[in-house]
Amino acid sequence: MQDIEREIRDLTARRDITQAIQNYMRGQDRLDRDLQLRSFHPDADVDCGLLRGGPEAYTDFAQGFLADLVSSQHLLGQIDLSIDLDAGTATGEVYFFAWHRTNENDEPKDLFMAGRYIDEYSCKDGKWAIQRRRELIDWARHDAASDGILNEMPAIHLSGRKGTDFSQTRDWASGTSGR
Numbered sequence: 001m002q003d004i005e006r007e008i009r010d011l012t013a014r015r016d017i018t019q020a021i022q023n024y025m026r027g028q029d030r031l032d033r034d035l036q037l038r039s040f041h042p043d044a045d046v047d048c049g050l051l052r053g054g055p056e057a058y059t060d061f062a063q064g065f066l067a068d069l070v071s072s073q074h075l076l077g078q079i080d081l082s083i084d085l086d087a088g089t090a091t092g093e094v095y096f097f098a099w100h101r102t103n104e105n106d107e108p109k110d111l112f113m114a115g116r117y118i119d120e121y122s123c124k125d126g127k128w129a130i131q132r133r134r135e136l137i138d139w140a141r142h143d144a145a146s147d148g149i150l151n152e153m154p155a156i157h158l159s160g161r162k163g164t165d166f167s168q169t170r171d172w173a174s175g176t177s178g179r
Helices: 004-030 033-037 055-067 148-152
Strands: 040-047 071-084 089-104 107-124 127-144
Touching: 004 033, 004 055, 004 071, 004 089, 004 107, 004 127, 033 055, 040 055, 089 127
Parallel strands: 040 127
Antiparallel strands: 071 089, 089 107, 107 127
16 A cells, blocks of 8 residues: 655655755856755765865855856756655765856857766755765866857847846846846
8 A cells, every 4th residue: 555645755855855956056057155055954065076065165166166157057967866754864866967158368168067966865854955965077078169159149038147137037028138
């Protein structure tokens, strides 16, 4: 016989963990420190190879790197979670793809990276969040940018950073999109 209450608790945990993962990525791209920090428990351990520390140190490091870029976009792939409801813990492997626009000697370049987050999550005071994260990079490329044509097409809605585009302002009357 199926335990529907347990299944609902499992689905709720998966929903909340997935939301934490999405908040992490949105916080990165929008340089929204508070949103990114909500993904972690305060005593979390984060290791990206270049820095290992708590959520505040890691978020400041990551957003400092991203703030120096022209733009960035992070995409989520497969999210494989194993939930232990009795222990209030979970593990996960999260695939990601990241694009970063750099500028080297006044030449726009694109840095592409793909990898995985190996995570442990915990539920504390009813909140599921990242407890431990290690970032693994599977591959990367750094190529000359090839999207200059977009700048020649003013009708295309290009995004902005730090709340400057339509996705955050939702100003339907303005007709602008972050340019």
